[in-house]
Amino acid sequence: MKLEYTFFNSAVSNKETVIKEIKLTHHEYFESKLAAIAIDNPQLFTSVRKMSNAILGLIHQNYDSVFRLIESDKRITEELLNEKYFGRLDLSTCNNQPQAKEQSVGVLLEKIISTLENQQVDLTQVLQIHAAFCYRIYLNLPNKILPNSKLDSLACYNAARHTFPNDLFNPEKRGRFSKAINEPVLSTARGIVRNKARSKMLGEGTFHQRALDIFELDKSSLFYHLAIKENMPCIAGLSSHTKTFIHGALSYGEFSQEELLEYVFCCASFLITGGNHSFHEVMSVASFAGIPYIQGSYIECLPQVVLDYCNENLVLRDEFPEMFERRGSVAVFS
The missing domain is CATH 1.10.533 (Death Domain, Fas)
Structure with missing residues (x-):
């Protein structure tokens, strides 16, 4: 099989490397199916x-x-x-x-x-x-x-600008390189699964360009290696789109913390389904806005409406029970 991920420790055996690759592919598939809940059920949010x-x-x-x-x-x-x-x-x-x-x-x-x-x-x-x-x-x-707003939206926007470190998207830290592409590659694939057989199981959408096809991972970056250590997929490095979404949410959304969590999940679903970012790349950025992301764990970032949907419709929990457990122990960027 073609290996998409590489690892720091050169002493790791080929067998262990393949096992790690399979786990990462499994997470890609889970994240893509999780994202489909929002894309296919927008009325929930x-x-x-x-x-x-x-x-x-x-x-x-x-x-x-x-x-x-x-x-x-x-x-x-x-x-x-x-x-x-x-x-x-x-x-x-x-x-x-x-x-x-x-x-x-x-x-x-x-x-x-x-x-x-x-x-x-x-x-x-x-x-x-x-x-x-x-x-x-x-x-x-x-x-x-806005009329009847309880907030000064511009003041909130300016405050939101200081939510994120200035060097968060520094090319040396972000974890990606641009590929040399002569013509844009368009795809109908949904999700971030690199394996073609599994990708087909997710169905198709409209033609679009995916970050998955135009960026290469910076496999020497600390961000990349901390992610794959916990089997968290990487697609295009830290998500600046997430920063934009959160800027808007904090400026004029007037969200409670639970509403912000739900909105960020929807934004993550949008970016994952489009093949542009992984869960880890979104939530690592969102953690600066108070989203309780623990590296290597999903459950803390799933809004209640998603947990209820999974319980009521018997989706994902039966297929991926381990993904609904608290597995990580270190808050990202702590």
Whole structure:
């Protein structure tokens, strides 16, 4: 079998290396199936709806400004419509006639609003909007505080900026390298399973580009080796997307700690299903915001709604009983 992971200790036998590889593949499969709970059952997660409502409020009270931002910043349209992005919006149901730029911006903005309002939510599209809004739009709005808000959103955003160390995504620490790719590779695979046979068992989604295909792991990094020591998969290093999601959540989400845990789980599910990050890469970042991540353990980061779903539907617990045990002992980045 092709080995995707390598290990510090050169004295480790080939047999032990293969066993370790199998365990890591098992975790990749578990994380991918766990993430599917959120992607396939978005109605379970009220935190996402709450965040969408906050963003809708900010859009409506800054409509003209949001319109101009989309019109002037091509990256927003790129990240919401380009085929390489997981969760891109589909404008095929909108007016397909040739349009002036101003009209096309209006169509996209109305699509953003209707997607956030939709009760039959497509979680991947909603979270892609959440990320683009926080990263590209929010700080440029003239009115950053929602009516009846208990919080000063801008003050919360500035405070959230200090939640994470400045060097967290330093290339030397992040745990990844970019691959040399001439043309973008698009995939319909769901999840982070490298093994093709197991990957097929997870079904298919829309074509998109995966970090799994465009980054190589920095197998000399401390982050990488601490992760695989606990059999925690790595895909593309520490997740800066997670930082963006949490910035938004802390700024205008007005979440309780349980709601934040649920929202972070949904964001992790989005990133895992898209083949962009592993559970460990997301929760290692989220731990700075108070998410109780113990390296090598999943259970602390599973919101109650997920535990209830697994119990009621007899999914995952029977197939992966060991994953629902507290297995780690060291808080990440402690």
